[in-house]
Amino acid sequence: MCGICGCSQPGKINKLQPLNRPIHQHGHDHSHHHHDAERLIKVEQDLLSKNNAYAEQNRTYFQQHNIFTLNLVSSPGAGKTTLLVETIKALKDRMPIAVIEGDQQTEHDADRIRATGVPALQINTGRACHLDAHGIGHAVTELGVKANSLLAIENVGNLVCPSSFDLGEAHKVVVLSVTEGDDKPLKYPDMFHAADLMIINKTDLLPYVDFDVERCVSYARQVNPGIQIIQLSATKGDNFSAWTDWLAGHVKQELL
C-alpha cells in the first residue's frame, strides 16, 4: 500500500490507465427514443481536484518529514539533468538527495543520476506530457526518500502542461538555456508565472548565440514580477555557487 495516498496501487505507476475500458455494453436495441426521464445533475467539481488533493497529501508528507522538494521544468534540452548531476556533486556530502525523473520514455536520465551515487526513480509518463501528484506520491514511497533531505523532481521537458499540475513541491524552478529564444517567458507565460526561480543556463554559450539576457529577464519579470533569476553554466560551472547557495539557504530555512 502506498504510504502517502493509502491506495492499493502497486509501487510504480508508469503509465496512465488504458483508455478503452468496456463500460458501455451494446446488448440492447439501438432505437433510442429517450423514454427514460432525463435529469440534470449538478457536479461543480474542479477538473484538477483529484491532482490537487494528492498534491496536498504530498506537501503535508514533505513538511512532516522535512523534505525540501523542487519541481524542475523546462523545454526538452535546456539542461535540467546536467544541472541536477552537477548539483548533486556539489551538495551530496552536505545533505541527502533523491531524484524523481519524468520522461515519456527511457531510463536514461535516472541512469545518469544514479551514476552520481544518489537514489533516482524514473517515471515514464507514456502518452502524458507531465508528471502528476499521484505518481509522485508513489515514487516517494518506492524511492524511500529520507527525512531531512532534498528531493528534486525533473518534470517532462515541456513548458505548457506541467504548469497546471501541482506536485506538492515547495518551489517550481524553470530552466531556460541561452540556445533557446530569449522571448520564451512571453511565449510560455503560464510556466514562468508559476515558477519562483528562473535559471538561465548555458551562459558560456552567450558569445555564440543571439540571446539577450536583459530582454529575457525583463520578459520574465513582466509575467512574474517576483521571480528570482540566476544565470549560470552547469557544464562549465560559471556562477554555479549562486544556485547551490540558493538551494542550501532554502534547505536550511525551510527544513530546520
Add this chain to the structure above:
Amino acid sequence: MAGIAMHELSLLENVREILENHAVTQKFSKVIKITLEIGKLSCVEPDALRFGFDVVMNGSLAENAELVISEVAGQGICQQCGLQVEMETSFDSCPNCGSPFVKIIQGADMKIKDLTVI
C-alpha cells in the same frame, strides 16, 4: 492515440472518472450532455478539450454525449489601487495604476458544472 500528448487528455480522463463516480452514487447509466466551465485564465484550450473529448469518452457511459463548454471571463483585484479589473491573461497589469500585482478572483478554474443523464 499515438502522437497525442496534451494535458487536456489527462483532464478529460479526470472528467470521465468523475462522471463514472457520479454514475454509481447518483444511479444513472448514460450521460447525454456534459457542461464544463472553463476559466479564461486556466491553462486549458477549449478546442483541445473538444478535440480529445470523443476519443476519451469512447467506450464510456458518456460515449456520444454532447460537450458544452462555457467560458468564464477573467476577473481580478489590483493589490495596489483596489480596482476590480477584467483580465485577459493571468499576468495582466492593472489598467488603472499599472501595478503588476493583480489578484485573480475569477476565471482560473476549470470544472464540470453539470451532467444531463438518463
